[in-house]
Amino acid sequence: MKRKTFGRMNCSIARALELVGEWWTMLILREAFLGTRRFQDFQRNLGIARNILSARLKKLVARGILQRSAARGGGRRLEYRLTEKGRAFFPVLMALMQWGDRFAACAGGPPVRVVDRVAGEPIAELNVLARDGRVLSAADVRMVPGPGAGALTRARFRRAQAVKASGGGGESLHEDRSPA
Amino acid sequence: MKRKTFGRMNCSIARALELVGEWWTMLILREAFLGTRRFQDFQRNLGIARNILSARLKKLVARGILQRSAARGGGRRLEYRLTEKGRAFFPVLMALMQWGDRFAACAGGPPVRVVDRVAGEPIAELNVLARDGRVLSAADVRMVPGPGAGALTRARFRRAQAVKASGGGGESLHEDRSPA
DNA sequence: CACGTTGGTTTCATGATGAAACCAATACGC
């Protein structure tokens, strides 16, 4: 059967993954953040098949995450650059990298260090913070329905409230709303 | 051909994605952070096929991200809970959620709000920070080879240095080292 | 010890991925 889409789910994580969650896509974005712009460089640096790279780049452009433009030089020279939407993905990749550094490390330590250009020092550890700056773990937060929550999402949270510590979740966050 | 593995790449993002980058996996983790523990609840809340859920849970347990234990009640009642490694994934999901809230929004706004239990206020926006607290964008950082960088990674960065603003990337980060 | 509940596995149809071959647009040498 056809792969299920996350794009209609009532969850920003699901909808984000619909845009960048396919195999290879986040690594293509990593490359873009490292400065890669040309098709061949993406292909060589990643070792990805060219048909797949072509399909992913096309989707990323269609989704407004990369933009394509012509460049001078021999051949049909093109450039793929991050848009504002693409650049805003930076914290996600850094969070993923720090988690990988810690829990999926290469022998010898982190393969790449990210340093602040101004101070010349490594960047800080990424943390979820309260407005007043306290570091928050998952246990320190509560998830509540937001303004865009659909009926099923609200029902789910009501039920989760009811069964606090006595069992399972509730209705469902899937197929709760139509796409944006 | 068989799907290519990211696990041997010399990049923490690739290695992290090898552990949690498959279709559905991050949504399963989202559910876990929302408090879901039982097989049926994951299945209902996500709308995932049961064979896929079974396979994903098995892998997440094998990878030390979830842990399985028996629970009391009718039937063969099991529980899947986040380990320390799993809980450390929290910032990644929050970063992804905030990006989704902004760029893949549901009609009406964010479907879920995350509020600090103590203050009762929404959490702060996640940002990459310098050690001294300055907010850093991708343009404000430099990527340099770390202690775990392999030969190809180092070569790649050297070359990137050389061609600064004149073209493409360099060697490659793929197949640079053996797995941890 | 039959029965419902829970947590799977099996089977089969279909889509996604990977490798290599093939194709097209552009700049450049001449």
Next chain:
DNA sequence: GCGTATTGGTTTCATCATGAAACCAACGTG
């Protein structure tokens, strides 16, 4: 202008992953 190298693809085919539904097994309960 014309052939050719470079770049950026598309096509083809074999294999793997995904999804849905059917089937199966462990456990607690009456």
